[in-house]
């Protein structure tokens with residue numbers, strides 16, 4: 001090869017190498033470039049081809065040998081159809097313009113080279129080969145340049161011969177190798193680019209995988225730790241650091257024992273050891289104090305496969321199960337609550353029963369399978385109207401809740417009351433999904449309520465309404481009067497002598513009478529009227545709506561009360577004896593102006609008047625009698641005040657024997673601040689009625705004992721006794737004997753100095769009891785006088801049995817002696833009788849010397865009366881009677 005060829009050849013090679021730059025610049029080595037790129041690259045290739053053709057290895061005139069064949073074939077193979085066709089076309093145009101004898105051959109070479117290159121390109125595309133191997137390039141280069149040699153055959157023979165001798169070797173040997181080099185260069189670019197792309201793809205894939213993994217980790221709510229067998233943290237993942245016992249950076253390298261209480265830490269280490277043995281550990285639970293409070297975790301531990309390390313590592317997954325546990329506990333509570341003592345049923349939104357509990361079966365008698373699928377309507381008793389259920393449903397849809405009492409039917413057919421609560425269960429969107437019904441059988445409660453009502457409002461013995469019912473009924477009757485203007489009446493009925501019957505025949509018999517009276521009263525009045533028992537032997541009848549005309553009402557009431565008295569009077573057998581009950585009735589009419597308390601009070605007063613009028617009768621309320629009773633009530637209040645405010649005092653009236661003072665009768669006085677001295681004759685009966693006589697009587701005996709205590713200590717009074725009046729009610733007290741004995745002891749008084757004056761009526765009330773008490777008191781030394789003798793009906797046989805010391809002739813017999821023959825004979829007989837019985841006889845009310853002389857004549861030596869001394873205060877008694885007595889006895 002001559003130097004003329006070498007330089008163009010080097011230029012050609014340089015231009016061919018520019019092709020590599022173009023290939024890289026237009027990214028033909030990566031992917032198929034865009035059409036503009038391909039066109040542009042085709043134009044550039046065409047320019048390179050022209051440049052190559054401009055620096056030919058000129059062999060002879062008109063024949064241009066250059067490396068366009070290499071350019072165009074390699075362009076076809078690597079740049080594809082469009083760039084190569086453009087480049088080939090430009091090269092062809094240029095060749096034609098160059099002209100010469102080799103024009104045809106040159107054009108053929110252009111077309112052949114480009115065609116073979118494009119063919120190989122198609123072949124490569126079809127087979128999917130990205131990279132062309134060296135031998136393949138060589139074969140293509142050889143084919144192109146053999147074809148080139150064939151194309152040269154169109155040259156004139158003379159030119160051809162010279163040409164073949166000059167260029168055959170370089171074309172057949174060098175050009176294919178150049179093709180291989182250029183193709184290899186481009187192929188290598190493709191490989192590099194592919195490798196770079198693969199690397200980028202790999203990086204992209206790995207980044208993608210990493211991001212996906214990170215996203216997956218972030219989405220996992222559980223905590224992930226890598227730990228060693230000792231429980232040391234090697235790595236940790238937590239989507240929320242507040243789920244950790246410490247910050248992640250603090251954990252790494254430390255042990256669970258550094259952060260977690262011993263018991264819990266041991267559970268974690270046990271789980272790790274189990275995983276070490278079995279490969280996995282599941283289900284262990286720990287409770288830890290983490291950033292957001294006390295939480296419960298469930299552990300899953302697996303042994304990590306790590307061939308490089310001999311030490312085992314573990315993946316510990318810690319799942320926060322706090323909410324699940326709470327839910328489980330709530331479910332447990334709900335399940336326990338569901339199986340409570342209350343009957344429960346759950347329905348769907350269409351009220352079909354889905355579930356019932358054991359209490360449901362116990363109360364209704366229906367098993368779960370009998371109830372499920374039905375609506376609760378199958379339990380209905382038929383006792384409620386459609387309206388009832390309609391209201392229930394309306395309340396449910398409005399308030400999602402209903403509660404009330406329902407009468408349902410058990411499987412046995414028994415109808416029973418239940419307290420039912422129905423609650424609608426809603427979704428968060430407000431849609432009702434279920435109804436929960438809870439009920440309690442309230443049969444017993446209802447019964448208890450009825451019993452309590454019966455006890456509270458009815459009398460247990462007679463079954464009649466009691467005082468409370470009466471009050472309500474009377475209030476309602478009065479309120480009704482205010483509308484109707486009609487009059488009504490209240491009968492206050494008290495059985496006569498009921499106490500006697502009770503005491504003699506016993507309480508059972510008394511109860512029988514009360515029940516019979518209740519029935520009899522009910523038979524006398526209309527259903528609309530009311531018969532009530534106030535207590536004891538007191539009954540009330542309320543008659544309502546008797547009309548507006550008072551005289552007419554009075555006539556009706558009289559008829560009814562007469563009927564009541566007659567009906568009550570009918571004999572009945574109590575025990576073995578016939579009994580004729582009677583009653584006293586007080587009547588009070590009422591109108592719209594009255595109040596219940598007042599009406600009751602009036603009827604009570606009227607009854608009191610009926611009693612006072614001899615019993616077995618009735619009285620209408622009388623305002624005059626009311627005033628009298630009011631005055632008594634006022635006196636009672638005043639007397640109580642007097643007792644506790646030292647307004648009571650004892651006066652003493654001397655008693656003489658043969659003109660010698662032997663003692664005094666203690667007589668009670670009330671120093672009233674307004675009324676002055678009030679007579680005991682006025683207030684003692686009232687005190688007996690009200691029971692106030694008991695504390696008053698006790699006070700009198702106490703005062704007498706105090707006085708005796710003082711007298712005992714003085715010689716001039718040491719022998720004096722005091723006579724004290726004892727009322728019936730006072731004497732009847734069970735503890736009377738004991739209380740007197742205690743008073744004597746308290747004041748150290750000799751019992752002989754105390755004389756008790758009992759009236760005839762008192763001793764005859766209960767002779768046996770009186771004798772017993774008198775004997776007991778007498779055994780202490782106390783003496784007894786029978787007061788007001790002659791006014792009662794004491795029989796001799798009774799008198800003989802009483803342990804008396806003295807009888808006091810009532811002053812009513814003394815008053816007219818000796819003038820009155822009858823009284824004189826009575827007094828004479830009493831004195832004789834007393835003497836016969838061995839009793840001392842005292843005459844009281846002695847006011848005149850004649851009376852005294854008469855009594856002295858009859859040998860009645862004990863005298864009391866105004867003639868010898870009036871009742872006087874203790875001061876006067878001690879300054880008047882005692883000194884006089886002493887002077888008479890010569891002791892002064």
Ligand SMILES: Nc1nc2c(ncn2[C@@H]2O[C@H](COP(=O)(O)O[C@H]3[C@@H](O)[C@H](n4cnc5c(=O)[nH]c(N)nc54)O[C@@H]3COP(=O)(O)O)[C@@H](O)[C@H]2O)c(=O)[nH]1
Pocket residue numbers: 653665666667668679680681684700724725726727787788811844845846847864865866867871
């Ligand atoms: N249970 C109690 N009863 C008592 C007590 N104190 C008194 N009484 C009884 O009250 C009745 C009235 O008593 P009184 O007004 O005190 O009258 C007594 C004498 O004053 C009166 N008397 C005495 N002598 C005469 C007289 O010559 N003429 C006359 N006109 N009256 C006289 O008699 C009353 C005493 O009677 P008696 O008790 O029957 O001896 C009266 O019944 C008292 O008993 C008391 O503390 N407890």
